[in-house]
Amino acid sequence: MARLLPGVRTVQATAPRRSGLLRSFLLGGVSGVAGFCSGPILGAVLTMAATEESLMVAGTMLAVYGAGMVVPLLGLAALWNRLGATARARLRGREVQVGRLRLHTTSVVTAMVLVAVGVVFVTTNGMAALPELLPPVVLGSLQTTVLSVSAAVPEPLLIVLAALGVMGVWAWRRRSAASADAPAGVPATGQDVTEEVAP
The missing domain is CATH 1.10.287 (Helix Hairpins)
Structure with a gap:
């Protein structure tokens, strides 16, 4: 068992232990609503x-x-x-006061979006009654095309090609980042370059 310094208390020892059916019920309810x-x-x-x-x-x-x-x-x-510091500050928003309430612009915008999504879900039966973005004929033709292409090309080959593509993009980004961080006149690979001095 690890020994602690004198006067140092763990969070577990100082935090109040709360357990019970009500806490489990609330946690499950929040998880169900959020998911x-x-x-x-x-x-x-x-x-x-x-x-x-x-x-x-x-x-x-x-x-x-x-x-x-x-x-x-x-x-x-x-x-x-x-993003720069200015853009981050704008996205973080600022605090506003409405009467006795002190609100934050980010919280207000998030609440409005959640209310709008809830209204849309209630009025459209979970978005089932929304008009389709694409006609059924177009969706059927796209599905037929995808199925024909997937039947012609082996699935392991597609997975290997996708993995190679992701690895290639990662290697290219890493090389470009290394070349951008390297100082002028020094190669990005980190190898030492010795200059030949004429006698």
Whole structure:
């Protein structure tokens, strides 16, 4: 057991221990409300993967679903790092006071968006009654084209090509970042260059 310095207390020792059915119920309720949009989709993907005969196809479906959940967050994080201090300050918003209430602009905008999404979900039966963006004929032709292409090309080849493409983009970004960080006159590979001095 690790020994602590005198006078140092852990967070677990100082934090109040709360347990019970009410806390578990509230945690489950919040999780259910927060996951009502991604839960059915995840269940459908898991069902399709479980009933798929090919393990490669099932793994690909799960990987694509995971990438769809993670890649947008990574893109937002990369975009946030590229923004300047002024743009970050604008996106963070500022505090406003309405009467006795002290609100934040980011919280107000987020609340308005959530209310609008809730109204749309209630009035359109979960967006099932919204007009389709593409006609059914176009969707059917696209599905037929995708199925014909996937039947002609082996699935492992597509996965290998996609992996090679991702690795190539990663290597290119890493090389460009290394060349940008290297000082002038010094090669990006880090090798020492000795100059020949004429006698």
